[in-house]
Amino acid sequence: MLKLSKKIEYGIQALQYMANNSGSVISAKEISEQLNIPYEFLSKTLQILNKNGIIISQQGIKGGYILARDPKSTTVAEIIKALEENAIIVDCLSNDQENCDRINFCTIKNPMNKLQEKINFLLNNTTIAEFSEV
Amino acid sequence: MLKLSKKIEYGIQALQYMANNSGSVISAKEISEQLNIPYEFLSKTLQILNKNGIIISQQGIKGGYILARDPKSTTVAEIIKALEENAIIVDCLSNDQENCDRINFCTIKNPMNKLQEKINFLLNNTTIAEFSEV
DNA sequence: TTAATTCGGATAACAATAGTCCGATTTTTA
DNA sequence: TAAAAATCGGACTATTGTTATCCGAATTAA
Ligand code: FES
Ligand code: FES
Numbered sequence: 001m002l003k004l005s006k007k008i009e010y011g012i013q014a015l016q017y018m019a020n021n022s023g024s025v026i027s028a029k030e031i032s033e034q035l036n037i038p039y040e041f042l043s044k045t046l047q048i049l050n051k052n053g054i055i056i057s058q059q060g061i062k063g064g065y066i067l068a069r070d071p072k073s074t075t076v077a078e079i080i081k082a083l084e085e086n087a088i089i090v091d092c093l094s095n096d097q098e099n100c101d102r103i104n105f106c107t108i109k110n111p112m113n114k115l116q117e118k119i120n121f122l123l124n125n126t127t128i129a130e131f132s133e134v
Numbered sequence: 135m136l137k138l139s140k141k142i143e144y145g146i147q148a149l150q151y152m153a154n155n156s157g158s159v160i161s162a163k164e165i166s167e168q169l170n171i172p173y174e175f176l177s178k179t180l181q182i183l184n185k186n187g188i189i190i191s192q193q194g195i196k197g198g199y200i201l202a203r204d205p206k207s208t209t210v211a212e213i214i215k216a217l218e219e220n221a222i223i224v225d226c227l228s229n230d231q232e233n234c235d236r237i238n239f240c241t242i243k244n245p246m247n248k249l250q251e252k253i254n255f256l257l258n259n260t261t262i263a264e265f266s267e268v
Numbered sequence: 269t270t271a272a273t274t275c276g277g278a279t280a281a282c283a284a285t286a287g288t289c290c291g292a293t294t295t296t297t298a
Numbered sequence: 299t300a301a302a303a304a305t306c307g308g309a310c311t312a313t314t315g316t317t318a319t320c321c322g323a324a325t326t327a328a
Contacts, residue, residue: 001315002214002221002253005135006286009224013242027304036239041287047306060295061303076249080136087136090143105170108147111265115210118256119136122249131245135284140317161273175318181275194326195272275324285314293306298299 007083010037011045012076016131018055019071027064045083052082071132077123087123089116141217144171145179146210150265152189153205161198179217186216205266211257221257223250 004012014031028046032039046065050057054074055065067074080087088094090112100106148165162180166173180199184191188208189199201208214221222228224246234240 001139001219002136002223003225004223005284008135009226009242016241016245029304034239035241036236038287040289043305044287044307050305057305058295059293059305061301062296063294063304065305085135089136089138091137092143102170105168107150107169108143108265111150111260114264115256115260119253122252122256126245126249130248131242139315163273172318174320177274178276178318184274191274192326193274193324195270196327197273197325199274270328272327273325276322278320280319281317283314283316286312288311289309291307294304296301296303298301 002089004080005083005085006041007045007048008080008085010035010042011049011079011083012128012131013037014042014046015049015054015067015071015074015079015128018065018067019128019132022067022071025058025062025064025066030064048083049079052084054079054082067128071128074128075124076126077120079128080123087119089119136223138214139217139219140175141179141182142214142219144169144176145183145213145217146262146265147171148176148180149183149188149201149205149208149213149262152199152201153262153266156201156205159192159196159198159200164198182217183213186218188213188216201262205262208262209258210260211254213262214257221253223253 013035014037017031017035018026028043029039031037032042046055049055050065053068056068057063057065077087090108091100092106092109092112093116147169148171151165151169152160162177163173165171166176180189183189184199187202190202191197191199211221224242225234226240226243226246227250
């Protein structure tokens with residue numbers, strides 16, 4: 001398993017949709033219907049993206065969301081972080097793992113870290129804009 | 135989430151251990167104790183690696199495992215595959231997903247595939263040998 | 269023949285993901 | 299000013315996937 005969650009997948013596709021319709025405020029309902037994504041789940045996802053500055057919400061009737069920034073400057077890595085997930089390939093490389101019961105036996109931290117950094121590079125260099133230019 | 139499973143993590147570390155002790159047959163028990171990995175779970179993992187040609191088993195007392203190939207030629211991608219998992223970042227890119235109910239709405243296949251290929255390149259170019267030269 | 273090991277199938281415990289429900293709040297507009 | 303359509307937020311449920319364990323059988327060296 002090395003899979004992005006549905007939250008991230010839906011989030012990216014929704015941002016892509018907004019990028020392709022920039023200028024107008026897009027509702028969760030519209031995205032949900034156009035992309036066939038479960039409405040309630042998508043709503044939650046967009047709320048988190050809003051809370052963390054990736055998109056801007058407008059409440060009330062006629063409300064919805066718009067991108068907070070240029071699609072070129074919003075990376076997949078930022079989206080993952082904004083959705084309160086991480087892209088750490090082994091627990092080993094996590095910050096809050098003082099309680100790993102294998103830490104004194106760990107022989108993979110360094111090599112795994114090298115691989116991690118390469119993956120991070122990819123995630124940091126893939127932007128929403130690249131999803132728009134289909 | 136973009137995490138490797140414990141099966142893969144343990145598998146890689148076990149292979150690394152074998153690479154560092156090449157020449158001798160290593161039992162699951164020894165690896166389990168040396169690396170503090172749950173014995174039964176590790177056993178299963180090694181059995182799968184054996185079945186799929188990454189290591190060679192020797193049964194009976196004094197039995198255990200040795201690497202089937204040069205650590206330099208065993209990649210992380212192969213290990214993942216041998217452990218019957220995959221490293222597909224979104225379902226979209228999977229072979230057996232005729233039943234994705236978003237396929238007619240899918241706008242992420244191409245860009246996701248580009249990212250996938252870059253990740254595949256990393257996994258195909260990281261070998262067990264690199265884990266040994268700590 | 270015994271002991272230490274792999275083998276293989278089933279199953280259980282746990283955790284994470286995915287999805288839903290519902291009431292409250294906001295804001296436009298008729 | 300009331301209604302409608304949207305976001306907000308918390309709790310909750312369902313489902314799936316991961317991790318771990320159990321146990322009996324087969325294998326083989328001593
Ligand atoms: S620190 Fe726990 S396995 Fe590396
Ligand atoms: S094919 Fe199902 S989301 Fe791309």
